[in-house]
Amino acid sequence: MKRILTFILTLTLALSFCVNSFAAATTATASETQTGTSEAQTDTSKTQAGTSEAQTDTSKVQAGASYGISNLSGAPDIVAESAVVMDANTGTILYGKEADTKRYPASITKVMTALLAVENCKMSDVITYSNAAVNGIEAGSSTAGINVGAKLTVEDSLYALMLVSANEAAAAIAEHISGSTTEFAKLMTKRAKELGCTHTQFKNPHGLPNEGHYTTAHDMGLILKEAMKHEEFRKISGTISYTLKKSDTLKDTLELWNHAKILRENSDYYYKYAEGAKTGFTQVALNTLVTYAKKDNVELICVILKDYGADKSYTDTASLFKWAFNQVKSVTPLTDFSLKTAMTANTSIDSSKLDQIQLLNSVYDKNFSVLVKKDFNESDLKTAFKLDEDKKTGRLGYIVISCDGKKLGQTEVTYDTTSKQGKAYQEGKTVDDNLKTAPVASKRKDAIHKGIEFSLRLLVAVILIILIMHLIHRHELEKRRKNRISRRKKK
Known part of the structure; x- marks a missing residue:
């Protein structure tokens, strides 16, 4: 009986140790995750500030374009010369x-x-x-x-x-x-x-x-x-x-x-x-x-x-x-524009370069407008991304707007040069090494892996304890059996 109580106490301590260790590891990982999230949010606020500046700069480049309005008819007669x-x-x-x-x-x-x-x-x-x-x-x-x-x-x-x-x-x-x-x-x-x-x-x-x-x-x-x-x-x-x-x-x-x-x-x-x-x-x-x-x-x-x-x-x-x-009328072809899709469609950009620039949180003027005739079909406007970098200003390139093969205008695509992503890119480093969103996901995976590892260790420990208990129990039974046989022979 004492041995059984000892076994239960040992098992309880083992379980307590495993659970506490797992909890500590999970807490540490969660803490690291929260820290990473906080840093990522800080970077995001910087990026948003850069976004505002980038949009302002974009408007200086070109605010809009026009197409097909040079031959308007039906103008009124006026007195002015x-x-x-x-x-x-x-x-x-x-x-x-x-x-x-x-x-x-x-x-x-x-x-x-x-x-x-x-x-x-x-x-x-x-x-x-x-x-x-x-x-x-x-x-x-x-x-x-x-x-x-x-x-x-x-x-x-x-x-x-x-x-x-x-x-x-x-x-x-x-x-x-x-x-x-x-x-x-x-x-x-x-x-x-x-x-x-x-x-x-x-x-x-x-x-x-x-x-x-x-x-x-x-x-x-x-x-x-x-x-x-x-x-x-x-x-x-x-x-x-x-x-x-x-x-x-x-x-x-x-x-x-x-x-x-x-x-x-x-x-x-x-x-x-x-x-x-x-x-x-x-x-x-x-x-x-x-x-x-x-x-x-x-x-x-x-x-x-x-x-x-x-x-x-x-x-x-x-x-x-x-x-x-x-x-x-005025149309805005970039309202539902997907920069990621346009970058991917540019076959002149190699895959490694593409992976890097798509992580830069680039911005552009979504309000870029094109003045057209009232009956113009907006779907006739084409958009494409052109890589044309200027790392001093944070310009990544341009979105080019065209129709019938004729370029109508373009607007800059820029990124925040003060963000960690922007700095890493300008220094030639791997951008995702500096992204906080990626490590957050990685740390969460680590927490899951550690949990599985501790669970496996706990299962092995329990199985070993049960085996030991079984062996001890068999040993006790065998010992009692021999004692009974010995007492019978003495009689």
Whole structure:
């Protein structure tokens, strides 16, 4: 009996040891797994941060493309002598009427003045209005009533410039940036050329008459397209009213109301899709107007030059917008795009390279758009991945969008160079050695293997103990039998 109790105690201790050992191993593995998961989550957050930056960079490469919209028909007859309708995303021309003919721009010149202000100044910068800026403009021309010596921020000056076409604000901004209106005009012309304008020359920042001061409808569209990239410009050009408050330097409170009636709901010329505009008029330029509007993810620019009446400039613009929006649509071919599938389909990438780049958590602009005709079949657009690396910037390559064998555009594929995966790839190491998701899975498998191993050991131990117990029991029986035989012989 004592031996049986001893056996049970031994068996209990053995079981306790095995279970505790297994639990310790499992806990350690779980702890390691949690640590790996935490690190992986940290890497993921870094990758997401990199994703945002990568998308921003992607938009700088190319925001979209267009296809098959060069031969649109049925455009309305307009009064203006020059006009253009342009895709604000790509600069593609949907409509043109003497679009490259030189015309006087009048106050839509101020779009370029505003562009240079947002590019070269902080909105909080302070401008001091000089006597030359306030009194050096043509008598009777548009003004906000800002007095000599007034100190206004660039932001306040831009509201005066864009809403009420304040010529003194244009001159003051020019002096603030370049020292004089003459030098600023040179900067304006230089910037226009950089934007691709081929028939534009500026002589002043406000658009008052000058024979050497001219542009075209197409060029003006390019200037507005660039200005629209700045949120400050969009906000100001679409504002209906703004107040310049009286201060130590500004003698009176000034209420500014946007001259562009196409933006004002209480106007007969209101167009509900218009988001920003700038008007212009001189006796030689006649009426000019630049407007941008958005409908169903399509954003268009309309430029009107030399129109015969402000009312005509509004109705011409609205007619062109209505026609254009009915002609085109915007499609996003990368919404359901599979980068992994596209990479695999690229036969020029060898298998080892493919395995590495598919682990990089690469990102791209899923909102890349293509402007097409309304009846266009989206399935006709083709997408493909092109490997074209730049490890300094983290560019892996491009997604190329095409149709009928013609390349329409491309957008960058990038990865986070600060992540462990990105660093390993750039250093030529095996990417999955640095992935935390892979070791997590491996450690879980290790835990399972250890559990099986301990279970087998436990089973073997139990079997051995049972065998030993059986042998001991047989030995005891044999011993008792011999004792009985011995006692009988003595009797």
